[in-house]
Amino acid sequence: MVGSTLLGAFECVLAAWAVSRDLIGESITPALLAATTGKNAATHALLWTPLTVAASVVLYAVKATRSGVRPCVTPLFIFVAGGVVLSIDLEIAHRASVPYMLGAWATAALAAAAAFLFGRWFGRRRPTLARNLSRGVLIVGSVAFGLLVWIFAGSPLFNPAGWRPTDTRMIYKRSTGMNVLWIVLDTTRADRMSLYGYERPTTPFLTEFAKESLVCDRAIANGMWTVPSHAAMFTGMSAREHGTGHRNLHLDDAFETVADELSRRGYETAAFSNNPLVSPRTNLLQGFDEWRILYHHRQLQQFSLGYLCERMGWTPPLPWLDGDYGASLTNSMIETWLNRPRARPHFLFVNYMEAHLPYRVPRRYRAMFMTPQQVARSYELRRKAFGNCVHRLDRDFNITGGDFVGESDREVLRRQYDAAIRYLDDRARELIGMYESRGLLDNTLVVLAGDHGEYLGTHDMWGHRFLAYQDLAHVPMLVRDPRDPVAARIATPTQLSDLYATVLNAALPEAPDHARADSVDLLATRAPRDAGAKPQPADRIAICECNGPAPVTMKSFATITDPVVLHRTSPQIAAVGGRYKLMLSADGQRELYDL
Template sequence: MTRGPRRGGLAGAWALTLAGLALLGCGSDPAPTPARAPGSSPATARATNVLMIAVDTLRADRVGALGYGRPTTPHIDELMSTSVLFEQAQSSSSWTLPAFASVFTGLTSSGHRCFEFRSSLAPSYETMAEVLSANGYRTGGVVSHVFLGARHGLAQGFEHYDEELVFVARESHQKISSPAVADKAIAWLTERANEPTQPFFLLAHFFDPHHKYQRHPGVSESFGTDTQRDLYDGEIAFTDQHVGRVLSALASLQLAEHTIVIFVSDHGEEFFEHGQRGHGKALFQETSRVALSIRAPGFEPRRVSPVVRSLDVAPTLYELLGLPGPSLPMQGASLVGLMRGAREQAPRGALLELRLKAGSAMDAFVQGRWKLIVDQSDAGLMHAGEPGLGERRTVEPRLHLYDLIADPDELTDVAARHPDIVQSLRSALDGAKQRGVAASRHFEHLAPLDLTHEELESLRQLGYTR
C-alpha cells in the first residue's frame, strides 16, 4: 500500500534518595532537549538515513546483549554492541497499538488515546514519519500485525506503507512473516541506495515472536519444542536471523555508515510469572521492559543504565537529525545527552497505562529503583469520554510497590513498608497522566473503529476481548 506524505548505570539511578523522590513528586519529566538547527547534526555532511527495526512481543530479558544466557539474538547482539544500549527501557503499555503510537508520537497513552483495540490515531497527530517526510525524507514501512494496519492510524506520513502481511488477528498470529518482512525491507533499501542524496526512513516491523509460537526447522530444535517458553525462544532466534539479513543488506549497500539504526520492541510476554500468559493483561517487568538501542554516526557504543522510555525515541531522533519536531510539545525527552555519557540531574519517570478491556484498568510508574502499580481493574475507573470502556465506580484502587534492585521479579509487594515512596510515586504518576490528558486536548479524536463479527471473534479467541 502506498500513501502520500501528509503533514498534520542503573545502579546510580537506583541510588535515588527519598528526598529526591519528594522533589520529583510533582511528576515532572526531563524537558525535551531543544532541537538543533538543521544541519547541526553530529552526522557527516551526507544526508543521514533512519532505519527502525521493531520486533513485536520481544522481552528484554530474552536478548543476549541484555543478559540472556541462550543464543537467541546473535545478530541483534552484534548491532547492540555497536550502539548505545538502554538497559532499562520501559514501554508505555503492554500491547502493540498504544506502545507504537507512543514511539511514533512521543506521547503517553493518555496523550494519544489509543487505549483499546478499536482505537485509531487521529490524523491531527504528527508522527515521526510525518515530520521526516516534511523535511525531505523518503518514508517507507513494512508491517506485519493487524494493529499496525493503516486503519489504526500509524501509517500517517509514510509514502510507502506495505501492509500485505497484515491479516485478521487470528490469521496473523498463525503466519510466519519474518522472511517476507526482510525481503520487502531489503528491496526498499536497494531502491533507496540509488538515491544517495535523498535521505530515507524505513520501518521494518517483525511479528513472529508473538503467540502462536511456531516451530522453525533447524532453529527451534536448539531451544527445545516441548514448552511454550522454548518455542518462544526459537521464534526469537528465527526472527533474529532475518533481522540480520536486513542489517547485512544495509552494510552491503554501503548505507550503514550514514544511517541511524533504532532497534525497539513494543512489549514483552508473560509466562505465568504473575499468574497469566501473553500480554495486555498486566504491567509487570516481563511485559513493560523493552529492548531499545540506537546506533548513530558520531556516537560511541555505550550502555545506559538509568530508566528511559520508548516515547523518548521520537524527540531523540529529531535532535540527532537537527529537526524541529512536531508543532505541539511531546511528553518524551531526548536521550542524546545520555548517549554522550552525560548524567541527568533527576531520574526519568516512566508511565505505563493499560485500558484494553472493559472493566480493566491498570497504571504503573517506574522511577529509579522503584515501581508502583495502581490496579483499578475492579474499580472500572476508565478515562472520561473513552468510548466502550465501561462506567465509573468508586472502589478504591490497589497500590503495589516493588523494589527492582532487591526484587527484580516483582514478587514482594513493599507498599506497606514505604508509604512515603508510594505517595510520591502516585503523585508523579497522576501528574504524568494529567499532562497526557492536557496534551490530548490539542488534537481531534476519532470514533471507535467498527469491527466485523469475524474480527471481534478473532480478537476474543486471542484474549484481547471478552
C-alpha cells in the first residue's frame, strides 16, 4: 500500500505539473487532486500487492531468512514497478524512444540499488531505529492510502457511469432576470438521434423534453468544426464574417459575444467545457466571469495502468477504468457551482465531448446497442487493433484510405457513437434535473445544440476535418422558453448563429432587438398558442462553410494523387434552401443535392 500510494502520488504530481501549464484563469482543486491520487494508488495496489506477495513467497521458498527478505522485496518492487510505470508514462507523453526507455529502466535500477544498499546499511547500523522507522512508514502510508481511497470512492471518478447528483430539493429565490442554460453536445449528428426519427432509442429524454421545446428540424452548423461553429453561435455571425478557422484560432476581441452582453447587463456567467478549443486560448470564452476547461482536468487522470488497459484492449472490470470523456465530472462541478447562493441571474454554458472520437463511454451504454462480442471489440479498437484510433480514423482514414477498418469494426464504432449520444442524453437529463429540483427551471431558458456532426464512413471519410456534407452540417438544436413551454417544430432551414439573437432577445426583452443578417430570433417565429399552426419563419437560405484543413494537415497530402482524396482539401461553401443543397468548392467542383 505504501509503494502504491507513492506511485500514485508520483504519477499524479507529474500529470498535475503538465496540466497546470495549460490552465488559464483556473486551478486544480485539492479535492480532485486527492481523488485522482486515490484512484492511481488503488489501481496500483490491486496490481502490485499480489505480485509483491508472490515475490515474497518465492524468496521464502528458496529458504531466504526473514531478515534477508526485507531489503530484497522492496528493491524488487521499485525496479519492476518503477520501470513499468516510467516506460508507460513516457509513451503517454509521446517520448517512447529507445534512449528515453533505457533511461527509465536505468533510473529504476539505480533507485532499486540505492534502496537495497541503504536498507542493508541502515538495518545493520541502527536495527532498532530501522524497525521503528519501517513501522512508522507503514502506519503513515496505510493511513494516507485509506484516506485517499476514501476521498476517491466518494468522487465521480470512482464510477463515472454510476455517479448521480445529490437529491437536493431546495427552492432558490427567483432572480430578477431569466437564467440561461446553454448545452452543446459536441460532434452530434441530428440523424443519429431518436429526437429526429432515428430508429435506435438514443435520446429518450430529449424526445420527451421536446414536448416543451421549440425544435429546429433543419438546423445547419455555420462551421464544420469547433472554433468557427462556437464563434458563430456566440456572435451571431457567419464563419466568413467572424473569421476564425484553422489559420486563425483566436476570436477577435472586437466581436461582442452573448456572454459579453449578458455580463454587461449584470448576469453571472460561467462555462464548463470539455473541449480544449472552447477555452481562453481561442478567446471563445470572452465575457465569462469564470470557467472550467474539463479537458485539462480529465488529463490529470491519465496514468500508466489505465493506459496499459487501453493498449491491451482489456475490458476493465474496475468502474473507474471504464470512464467517460468528462461528463460526470462536469456535472459534479456544476452541482457544486449551482449550490452557491446568488442574487443575480446567471448564464451557464456547458460543452460535452463524449460523441467525439474516441467515443469514450462506459460499458453499460455500449451494451445497449452492441452484442457482448461487439462490446469487447470496441475496447480493442481504442488502441490495440490498429493503434491510436483517434489518429488513425481522424487522419489516416481520410488521407491514405480506410482499408484497415473492416465493415464489422465500422459498425462497432457507429454503435459506440450511438451509445455516446445515449449517455449524453442521460447527462443532459441529469443537468436539467438539477435546475428543476432547485426550482430554477421555470425561470431558465434552456438551449441545446450540436456544433457539428461526424462522418461515420459516409463519403469514405471519418471524423469532421473535411468538406461540408450533411453528415457534418445537420445538427440538433432546440430551445425551451420557460414563459411558453409548448411543443413546436421549425421545418425551414435555421442556423446555429440564430441562437445569438434568440438567447439575448429572450434574456433581455427590454434591450434593442439583437437580430442580424445571420441571426434570427427563433422564438419570435412561433405562432400564437391558440392559432394551432406550426411556427414557420420565412423561407431562408442557411449557409455553412468549411475553410479547408489546417496547414499541418495539408502537408500529408503532398504525395496524394487520387483526385477524390485531393478534393477533400478544398475550401467549400454550401447553401441549404427549400429541398436543395448546393455545394461550391474552391477547386471548381459543384454539387447539388435533393434533401
